[in-house]
Each structure stands twice: as C-alpha cells, then as structure tokens.
Amino acid sequence: EETFGSSLLDVIQSGVENPDSGVGIYAPDAEAYTVFADLFDPIIEDYHGGFKKTDKHPPKDFGDVDTLGNLDPANEFIVSTRVRCGRSLEGYPFNPCLTEAQYKEMEEKVSSTLSGLEGELKGTFYPLTGMSKEVQQKLIDDHFLFKEGDRFLQAANACRFWPTGRGI
Numbered sequence: 001e002e003t004f005g006s007s008l009l010d011v012i013q014s015g016v017e018n019p020d021s022g023v024g025i026y027a028p029d030a031e032a033y034t035v036f037a038d039l040f041d042p043i044i045e046d047y048h049g050g051f052k053k054t055d056k057h058p059p060k061d062f063g064d065v066d067t068l069g070n071l072d073p074a075n076e077f078i079v080s081t082r083v084r085c086g087r088s089l090e091g092y093p094f095n096p097c098l099t100e101a102q103y104k105e106m107e108e109k110v111s112s113t114l115s116g117l118e119g120e121l122k123g124t125f126y127p128l129t130g131m132s133k134e135v136q137q138k139l140i141d142d143h144f145l146f147k148e149g150d151r152f153l154q155a156a157n158a159c160r161f162w163p164t165g166r167g168i
Helices: 008-017 037-047 100-115 133-141 151-155
Strands: none
Touching (some): 008 037
C-alpha cells in the first residue's frame, strides 16, 4: 500500500476483470509508478516500443516562434482548437482512488483557474453535472464530449461518482 492507500489490486483490477485487455493495468496515482515499478516499467517499455525508463523525451523544437505567421489567413482549414487538461493535479491520486469530495475540489480549482484566462485563451468550461441535454448533444455533435468510460476504465474504478467533478 502507498500514500493514497492504493494497492496492487487497484493497479491490476481492470485486467483481472477483463483478461482481453490490451494492457490490463492502471496507475491509481503517480506514486504507483515507483512502488510498482517492477510491474509498470516493462509494460510501459513494451507499449512504447522500447522507450526505457532511462530514456528522455527529446527537447521541444517549435522553430522560431517569433516568425510563425497565421497558419490559415483565409480561414479555410482551421475550424477550431482546444486545450485538453487531464485530471492529474499534484497532491491528489488519479481517478481510481479519488473521493467524491476530491472530484468536486479539483473541478473547482480547474474551473476557477480556467475562468481567469483572457484574450484568445478565454473559453467556456462546461461542468457535466447539471448539463442540459441540448448542450450535451451539441458537444457530442462537435466531437468534444464523449460518453462515460468503457468497461476497462469502469473496472479500474476510473468512472466512480460519474459525472461529479467532470467538465469540458
């Protein structure tokens, strides 16, 4: 067991319930990658085609950002952009071990932070709790909103308290 109380069973639960799973394990929190490194490391290396724990991601290279022009000056190709923020905040476990109160607390932190963005970074945060069917359908039609997690995520307890604490 580790800091957030997760165990080896939390890590392998989805694979136990779904033997046909491609990977079969989920990290319930960041610490799991260290505590259960003997299990995670070879699976991660295999999944990522030989990328070892000692390997480093190459440095980012966007070129000279000061010379980047408008990529679509005639507005013919770029319809929209989006920023995806996954729920991995320091001091919290991952989905399988989050309490309902933690989901709510994290949603408040993320939504209040996003509401402070201005200019071209400004957007709209839609909490899933209380979302109208019309807004939900519009977000599905626009390919922003997806249905609740699949059986693999459900077996890993990644969908508990749905839709509490979730938003788009």
